[in-house]
Amino acid sequence: MNSLTSALHEKLAQALAQVHEAKSVQALYEVKVAFAGKQGFLTEIMKEMVKLSKEQKPLFGKEVNQCKTAFETTYQTREGQLQEQELFEKVARDSVDVSLPGLKIPAGAKHPIYIILHEVVAVLSKLGYTVRTGPQIEKDWYNFEALNIPPDHPARDMQDTFYIDANHVLRTHTSPVQIHALLSEKPPFRTIAPGSVFRCDSDVSHSPNFHQVEGLLVDHKVSMAELKGTISFLLSELFGSAIKVRFRPSFFPFTEPSAEFDCSCPICASKGCRLCKFSGWIEIGGSGLVNPRVFEAVKLDPAQWQGFAFGFGIERMAIIKYGIDDIRLFFENDLRFLGQFSV
Ligand code: DAH
Numbered sequence: 001m002n003s004l005t006s007a008l009h010e011k012l013a014q015a016l017a018q019v020h021e022a023k024s025v026q027a028l029y030e031v032k033v034a035f036a037g038k039q040g041f042l043t044e045i046m047k048e049m050v051k052l053s054k055e056q057k058p059l060f061g062k063e064v065n066q067c068k069t070a071f072e073t074t075y076q077t078r079e080g081q082l083q084e085q086e087l088f089e090k091v092a093r094d095s096v097d098v099s100l101p102g103l104k105i106p107a108g109a110k111h112p113i114y115i116i117l118h119e120v121v122a123v124l125s126k127l128g129y130t131v132r133t134g135p136q137i138e139k140d141w142y143n144f145e146a147l148n149i150p151p152d153h154p155a156r157d158m159q160d161t162f163y164i165d166a167n168h169v170l171r172t173h174t175s176p177v178q179i180h181a182l183l184s185e186k187p188p189f190r191t192i193a194p195g196s197v198f199r200c201d202s203d204v205s206h207s208p209n210f211h212q213v214e215g216l217l218v219d220h221k222v223s224m225a226e227l228k229g230t231i232s233f234l235l236s237e238l239f240g241s242a243i244k245v246r247f248r249p250s251f252f253p254f255t256e257p258s259a260e261f262d263c264s265c266p267i268c269a270s271k272g273c274r275l276c277k278f279s280g281w282i283e284i285g286g287s288g289l290v291n292p293r294v295f296e297a298v299k300l301d302p303a304q305w306q307g308f309a310f311g312f313g314i315e316r317m318a319i320i321k322y323g324i325d326d327i328r329l330f331f332e333n334d335l336r337f338l339g340q341f342s343v
Pocket of ligand 1 (some may be wrong): 015214255
């Protein structure tokens with residue numbers, strides 16, 4: 001055996017070992033390029049043939065061809081193995097475990113303020129009340145003057161009211177909707193106005209933006225007894241028939257007489273708790289018979305028309321209903337808080 005032939009066999013043995021060791025189709029291919037590629041080992045060694053005698057040349061050529069075939073056969077077997085292995089790995093990587101639970105798409109929840117608001121609307125519409133809204137930016141006249149709140153009234157204090165300009169405010173209550181209703185509707189009528197109101201105030205129990213519901217009933221003859229009946233019905237529908245309601249004399253410029261109304265604490269059944277400040281009662285809102293001066297402001301004859309009105313905060317209702325003690329939670333939109341009200 002000449003030295004070229006032994007170099008050839010040595011290299012073939014090396015290349016076959018590399019074929020067996022190759023861990024990927026790509027690594028395997030690189031072994032092939034180096035051994036049998038256009039500029040690989042076999043091509044180079046063929047160039048050395050010139051050094052051989054005339055008799056040795058064809059024998060060596062045959063030898064090279066045999067090596068090439070031997071390499072090719074081993075190569076293809078290994079390539080098949082590696083391709084199969086890579087396929088298995090890919091399938092394992094991409095596989096889907098159909099027994100796993102599906103992705104949960106969380107359902108949205110109604111905001112607690114919205115829930116209460118709709119309950120109030122549902123209860124009062126049973127009594128024939130329509131629902132109306134009013135502007136959140138109000139003329140001073142609607143928010144104050146027509147409601148018998150004169151310019152020097154403490155309710156107008158700069159600390160409470162967001163003034164837009166000398167004539168316009170962010171409404172501080174829903175009561176101005178009473179004026180819109182009185183100006184646009186022909187009495188007798190009964191209506192409620194839920195909506196956003198604004199005051200310069202912010203702490204655990206006050207938010208600069210909160211919600212109220214206003215109620216107004218106008219007819220020829222209206223009594224405090226009817227007002228009490230309406231409020232009692234509303235509160236017992238909202239908090240359960242075991243609830244007790246009480247009225248306390250109070251003052252509002254737009255009602256005369258005026259009364260604030262409380263309900264017995266539904267959290268502790270009037271035994272005394274933090275929410276009712278151990279009094280057994282919770283303040284809900286204000287009410288009264290429409291002050292004749294309000295009728296005069298909208299050019300209705302107070303000798304012909306009477307009415308009752310009431311107003312209360314929705315956040316307060318939600319605080320009672322859900323036992324929440326920080327009003328800011330309603331406005332922060334923390335999904336962990338809001339998610340608890342999903343139905
Ligand atoms: N507007 C009052 C407030 O924001 C609440 C109120 C009291 C409304 C008496 C009324 C009423 O309709 O009759 O504090």
